[in-house]
Amino acid sequence: MLPIIFVLPMIQLLVLSFAVDYEIKHIKLFFVDQDKSQFSGLLYNQFEASQYFIINDFSNSLAEAKESMQRGDCDQILVIPHGFEQDLYRDGTTDIQVIMNAIDGTKAGLSSSYATNIIMDFNRSLIVDFGMQSSLTATPEYQQIEMDYSYWYNPELNYQAYMVPGILVLLVTMIGGFLSSMNIVREKELGTIDQIHVTPIKKHYFIFGKTLPFWMVGMVEFGLGLLLAKLVFDIPMVGSIFTLFAFAGTYLLVVLGLGLLISTITETQQQAMFISWFFLVIFILLGGLFTAVENMPEWAQQITRLNPVRYFIEVNRMVLLKGAGFKDVASHFIVMSIFILLINSLAIFRYKKGS
Amino acid sequence: MQTRQPMPNEYSIDVQNLTKKFGAFTAVNEISFNTKKGEIFGFLGANGAGKSTAMKMLCGLLVPSSGQATVASFDINKESEKVKKRIGYMSQKFSLYQDLTARENIRFFGGIYGLSNKQIKEKTDELMERLHLTDFANTQVGDLPLGWKQKLAFSVAVFHGPEIVFLDEPTGGVDPVTRREFWEMIYATAKLGTTIFVTTHYMDESEYCDRVSIMVDGRIEALGSPKELKAKYHVKSMDELFLQLARPETVKIF
Numbered sequence: 259m260l261p262i263i264f265v266l267p268m269i270q271l272l273v274l275s276f277a278v279d280y281e282i283k284h285i286k287l288f289f290v291d292q293d294k295s296q297f298s299g300l301l302y303n304q305f306e307a308s309q310y311f312i313i314n315d316f317s318n319s320l321a322e323a324k325e326s327m328q329r330g331d332c333d334q335i336l337v338i339p340h341g342f343e344q345d346l347y348r349d350g351t352t353d354i355q356v357i358m359n360a361i362d363g364t365k366a367g368l369s370s371s372y373a374t375n376i377i378m379d380f381n382r383s384l385i386v387d388f389g390m391q392s393s394l395t396a397t398p399e400y401q402q403i404e405m406d407y408s409y410w411y412n413p414e415l416n417y418q419a420y421m422v423p424g425i426l427v428l429l430v431t432m433i434g435g436f437l438s439s440m441n442i443v444r445e446k447e448l449g450t451i452d453q454i455h456v457t458p459i460k461k462h463y464f465i466f467g468k469t470l471p472f473w474m475v476g477m478v479e480f481g482l483g484l485l486l487a488k489l490v491f492d493i494p495m496v497g498s499i500f501t502l503f504a505f506a507g508t509y510l511l512v513v514l515g516l517g518l519l520i521s522t523i524t525e526t527q528q529q530a531m532f533i534s535w536f537f538l539v540i541f542i543l544l545g546g547l548f549t550a551v552e553n554m555p556e557w558a559q560q561i562t563r564l565n566p567v568r569y570f571i572e573v574n575r576m577v578l579l580k581g582a583g584f585k586d587v588a589s590h591f592i593v594m595s596i597f598i599l600l601i602n603s604l605a606i607f608r609y610k611k612g613s
Numbered sequence: 614m615q616t617r618q619p620m621p622n623e624y625s626i627d628v629q630n631l632t633k634k635f636g637a638f639t640a641v642n643e644i645s646f647n648t649k650k651g652e653i654f655g656f657l658g659a660n661g662a663g664k665s666t667a668m669k670m671l672c673g674l675l676v677p678s679s680g681q682a683t684v685a686s687f688d689i690n691k692e693s694e695k696v697k698k699r700i701g702y703m704s705q706k707f708s709l710y711q712d713l714t715a716r717e718n719i720r721f722f723g724g725i726y727g728l729s730n731k732q733i734k735e736k737t738d739e740l741m742e743r744l745h746l747t748d749f750a751n752t753q754v755g756d757l758p759l760g761w762k763q764k765l766a767f768s769v770a771v772f773h774g775p776e777i778v779f780l781d782e783p784t785g786g787v788d789p790v791t792r793r794e795f796w797e798m799i800y801a802t803a804k805l806g807t808t809i810f811v812t813t814h815y816m817d818e819s820e821y822c823d824r825v826s827i828m829v830d831g832r833i834e835a836l837g838s839p840k841e842l843k844a845k846y847h848v849k850s851m852d853e854l855f856l857q858l859a860r861p862e863t864v865k866i867f
Contacts, residue, residue: 449706456672456702456779457725458694 263437263475264482267429271483275422275491285369288315288323288332295343301380305336310372323357333359334369346384411579418491423574424547426483427509427567430476431541434510436534438472438517443530446521465606469514476510477503487578496581505573505587508594512566515601522608541567566597623686625650625777625808626671631680633666640666642831643680648824650776653799653809655819658828659859664812665705665781667828671810672779673697685776698726701770701778705785705812709766711755715746718754719769726773740768760791764798771802778802780811784818796821816852825851827858834858 287305291298305311311334315326323335337355345352356373360366445451454464480503487493516537524530543549544558545567551559562568569590576582584591624647633641641663648654658664669675671684673693682689685699709718716737723733741747744764754762763783771778780799784792796818803809811822819825819839826836835842835858839851848854 448708448711449704450708450710452674452704452706453702453708454725455674456697456700457722458697458727459725 263433264479267433267479268482268486271422271425271429271486272490274425275418278417278421278425282365282368282372283310285311285334285365285372286314286332287311288317288326288335289313290317290320290323290335290337292318292320292340293338293342294318297343297346297384298338300383301338301377304376304380304383305373308372308376310369311376327357327359333365334373336373419493419579420575421547422487422491422493423578424545424571426480426487427545427570427574428542428547429483430480430506430510430570431513431538431567433479434472434476434513435517435520435538436531437475438469438514439520439524439530439534440527441472442468442518442521443524443527447526461606461609465518465609469518472514472517473507473510476513477506480506493578495578497577498583501582501584501587502574502577504584505570505577505591505594508591508598509566509570512594512597512601515598515605519601519605519608522605541565544568546571566594569593623650624648624683625652625685626654626810627683627686628671629681631667631670631682632678633663633670633675634678639831641670641677644828644831644833646826646833646836648777648808648810650808651803651806652824653803653811653822655822655825656810656812656828657816657819657825657855658812662828662859663831664828668779668781668810668812672700672702699776701773701775703766703770703778703780703783705782709754709762709769712753714751714753715741715757715765716750718765719772722769723772728773736772740772744768760787760794763787764791764795767795767798771807775807777808777810780809782812782814784813784815792818816850816855819851819855827855829858 289302289305291302302313302316306313314332315323317323320335320337323332323337326332327335335355335357337357339352339354342352342354354377356370358366358370442451445454484495484499484502488495517534520530520533520537524533544551544554544562544565546562547567551562551568554562573582573587573590576587626646626648628647629645630643631641631645632639632643644663644667656664656668666675670677671682671689673689673696677690684696687693687695687699689696710721713721719737719740720733723736728736737750741750744761746761746765749757749761754765757765767778767780767783770780784795787795792815799809799811799821811818813819822839824836824838825842826833827842828834835846835854837845842854843849843851846854846857848857
């Protein structure tokens, strides 16, 4: 079992970190050209040159395009209407239609802004190359001010640098919370707990003995994960590793306390598993790993204040990427300490030797 | 081991009107009995008669609803932790750690009872030899045959030299030869002055006890030596006696 405890999370870290990527590339575009003009050809070329789009079908029939989207063969349809070039020459303005599969709202939003950018570029090139005063209404007005972005703390916008510190937290949480809650309940199932309860062992020794191994496993797991993060993903480690480990150690006490609490209110491993899952799913989804906490509705943001995972993910990112020191994350330490006190005293209160 | 107020007629277990209620259900109904030092006391009763509940109260696993009891002259209501230091317990569910070896189990439980490493080491070697387990001392307990496990569990239960050892159906599912060996171990332990408190469903085993009590519906219906009881109820065997007393309960169930 011990090798499994160490190997599986590492595999998870590798697979998840490589797989999770918010950037949307290779949007499948159905290009409907009803104009077949020089301009529509130009626009086609611009889309084809973009790394975000793959033009996977081309036709002059909108009906065909709609069918293709229905089948799921394309994500986006661009319709160049008949008279596109003519209207541009004559009026300096015309409409084109962009249809998106918006089942995945984030993806639809992003691909629409990619498309807008390309059309803006096309607009600009019309002005430059043809001296036209054109404006395609699908684009905002051409602006004179150009923005130059500089991305701090993660200059290459590397998603792995963002994800890996977060995924690490999940692994440590799983080991700490799951295994520890299973552990005592398992003794209840086997009946060895009765044997323990008739001995004069002190309550705190028993609890200590039950949690210490998982604390150590969690810390080793965290260390291994950091090592992988450095070696495989080359995650920047700007801040103090010591602060990180100190926080991991503190955080584990919260999770272990929760595991202990769960084991005191359940009788079987199945029940413990179910409750652990309940918390784990909430912790993960409201932890700021997949959805940034700032993007959540106000009430959900309030809930995340009770989520230890959120704090650990924040600290990991702050320390690793921003180089935060102990002082910067002191408030996080304080919150963790309050959690430790609350959860563990509740667990110890609930856990009675005998019944 | 303990020297608190040694009275001339001190009982190792002394129970007065002990009662346990779960809601409206009375599992143990005002039972009273006592055991002497070194006595083998058989605690009999049909399933559901309240044996396990009574035993759990004596071991400090359950808090009594009312009544008094002292075990090793400590009050189970107020001094259950002190009681625990002086008793051994082996439950019907086999209760050593299956994924530890025999030696590790002994070291673990020995440690809990405060034995020193040196004591544990010496006594372990001696015990392994006595149980003919020397070759298997480093085998996981889960891989040992049931009879060996039970003998080992008993040895672990008396390892720290308790004044009373509670055995909850210790020979369940064990072959007759091993059962006899098991009872030899019980006799040897009783001879050293340890009180044996044992529950069993094997009526032949109850004949080996110095005294037995038979529980029916949470009450003790009969109490005495097997010989006395057989004479009193005019029966030839404990089996017959048990059927006679426990029958009302059985009829109700079916």
